Amino acid sequence: MxxxxxxxxxxxxxxxxxxxxxxxxxxxxxxxxxxxxxxxxxxxxxxxxxxxxxxxxxxxxxxxxxxxxxxxxxxxxxxxxxxxxxxxxxxxxxxxxxxxxxxxxxxxxxxxxxxxxxxxxxxxxxxxxxxxxxxxxxxxxxxxxxxxxxxxxxxxxxxxxxxxxxxxxxxxxxxxxxxxxxxxxxxxxxxxxxxxxxxxxxxxxxxxxxxxxxxxxxRAAETDAQLDPMTGLGNRRYLASFAGKLPPADGEPRPVSAILMDIDFFKAYNDLYGHGRGDDCIRTVAGVIAETTKLFNGTAVRYGGEEFLILLADADSATAAACAESVRLAVEDLSLEHGSSDVSPFVTVSLGIANGPVTADSFQLLIASADSALYAAKAGGRNRVMGLEGEGSKNPELRQPALQRSRRVLH
Incomplete structure (x- = not known):
């Protein structure tokens, strides 16, 4: 530092x-x-x-x-x-x-x-x-x-x-x-x-x-410009800064794990409780995401409205899976009431993992892989972790959903 x-x-x-x-x-x-x-x-x-x-x-x-x-x-x-x-x-x-x-x-x-x-x-x-x-x-x-x-x-x-x-x-x-x-x-x-x-x-x-x-x-102004004002997590500008620090296309790719997640049935939550409660829910979930991510030496980003992204540099798929499942359980343990959820009486999150060596040019492919894994987690019933491993710029082919963790497996 x-x-x-x-x-x-x-x-x-x-x-x-x-x-x-x-x-x-x-x-x-x-x-x-x-x-x-x-x-x-x-x-x-x-x-x-x-x-x-x-x-x-x-x-x-x-x-x-x-x-x-x-x-x-x-x-x-x-x-x-x-x-x-x-x-x-x-x-x-x-x-x-x-x-x-x-x-x-x-x-x-x-x-x-x-x-x-x-x-x-x-x-x-x-x-x-x-x-x-x-x-x-x-x-x-x-x-x-x-x-x-x-x-x-x-x-x-x-x-x-x-x-x-x-x-x-x-x-x-x-x-x-x-x-x-x-x-x-x-x-x-x-x-x-x-x-x-x-x-x-x-x-x-x-x-x-x-x-x-x-x-x-x-430096303070630059840091503030890279933080989401509601949650204090990184924002899209921080994400661009992270990508800019990755090796160039002709350099040696760096192993990175990306965990993309969103709050299950959040629109229904907003409709039921109002946008004020919705904002409180986002801040609370963001808090446990940030705390859990620190345990794995990662960085949390607010990717969109109720969507979050965790980046783990130099982490393998097993570490990413443990981090993702820890986040899922931490959110579940908040016991935030969700009367409009089809999977739980409480607020839950679905998470998709992608892992592989990437460069600055192939970083978006990694995010796309995590997005595909998140889609698979939602299609599979939500409140779960699904994984896709991509090979970054070397192999744009995405593997099929292959990873699922539950409370019984990790605890």
Whole structure:
């Protein structure tokens, strides 16, 4: 089942009315959000890998220009440590499971680049090192503004890089004014980056809630359009949807059992008790049909006025026969008075079964087979189950009535 079907419209509205959703949703919504966001981030990571590596390694030119004494060390760190590390993080990103685990793999990129930058800075005690320190705030801005990591991961990453930066800065041979300027710059950059990240996260989550609400509304409307308003069973539109999901004509047919039934002498019931009682009778019978059908993992459809259809996917004829007889007995056990019936003082149903492998094109043949079996059940005295097995698109020939079940056989 799609996860979205387990989130109700009222839950979404309640979430929108609270402030807690701005960083983490309730569990069911959070799973959907992480699933959808994960797909987007996968594409973004694939697109960003090579540009990140190329731009990062081009910055080696600034290492050479500002701190030529450690240019060879910087080159070694670039090409022997950090670049392979970036490929490793990329590899891990697509191997680990879980939303936060992948976020942590992404966060490794700015942490690794910052570590290289601070290592080169720590090895230098020349005036130009004071300028070199400003690359770290740029890395933080890249992480928080461009990567847009989850707020929790972004906060942890920023704090880690700040600790690394301060740990190197305190041992640098710089003027106090240079250290203060660098520290002020990185703190302000961290605040601005995290603020931008938080706003981006909130905007993304807000937009997600609106999309989810529209999707849930659309699904609800589609579901309602496939339900019979009187009984709550599926209608002809649902039947068309079911047929559309069957294999195409050139595909492998799928085993399906169809049970078509109607209420015996229903017109006489209406004439005797009135249409109001008739509608009540249909709703009551539909209720027991729905409950019984669930026991066999089937679907019940209101096929016409007093006519119903049960569909059992991947069910054999024995299962269909057991389901049909269970429905017949359940209706009989309702003991709904029927003073105009020729077979019982109570409301009863007649049922016809058809079973066979079908495709989307041969589905109507299966229904026609069940209709023929229903006709045989009526001709045989009503309040009974009759079966016809057809071979779907492979053999349109219908077999003769061959199945009859009674209370004594199944009980």
């Amino acid at each position: 799609d996860a979205e079907t387990r989130v109700t419209l009222s839950e979404i509205e309640d979430t929108l009315s609270r402030k807690g959703w701005r960083t983490v949703f309730p569990a069911a919504m959070e799973r959907i959000y992480q699933r959808d966001l994960g797909k987007v981030r996968e594409r973004a990571v694939r697109r960003a890998l090579w540009p990140t590596i190329v731009i990062y390694n081009l910055l080696l030119l600034t290492d050479i220009a500002l701190l030529p004494d450690t240019a060879k060390v910087a080159a070694f760190l670039h090409f022997a440590i950090v670049t392979p590390g970036l490929f490793l993080l990329y590899f891990l990103y697509f191997r680990v499971e879980g939303f936060l685990q992948r976020q942590v793999a992404e966060a490794g990129i700015p942490v690794l680049i910052s570590a290289q930058t601070l290592t080169v800075m720590a090895l230098n005690h020349v005036p130009n090192a004071g300028y070199y320190q400003y690359f770290v705030p740029l890395i933080l801005l890249f992480s928080n503004v461009n990567q847009r990591l989850d707020t929790r991961v972004a906060n942890a990453t920023t704090i880690l890089i700040l600790i690394m930066y301060v740990s190197v800065l305190v041992f640098q041979d710089m003027l106090p004014e240079q250290k203060l300027a660098g520290l002020s710059f990185i703190v302000v950059s961290s605040y601005l980056g995290l603020s931008a990240n938080l706003r981006a996260q909130r905007d993304a989550r807000y937009a997600f809630l609106f999309r989810l609400r529209e999707n849930v509304r659309l």
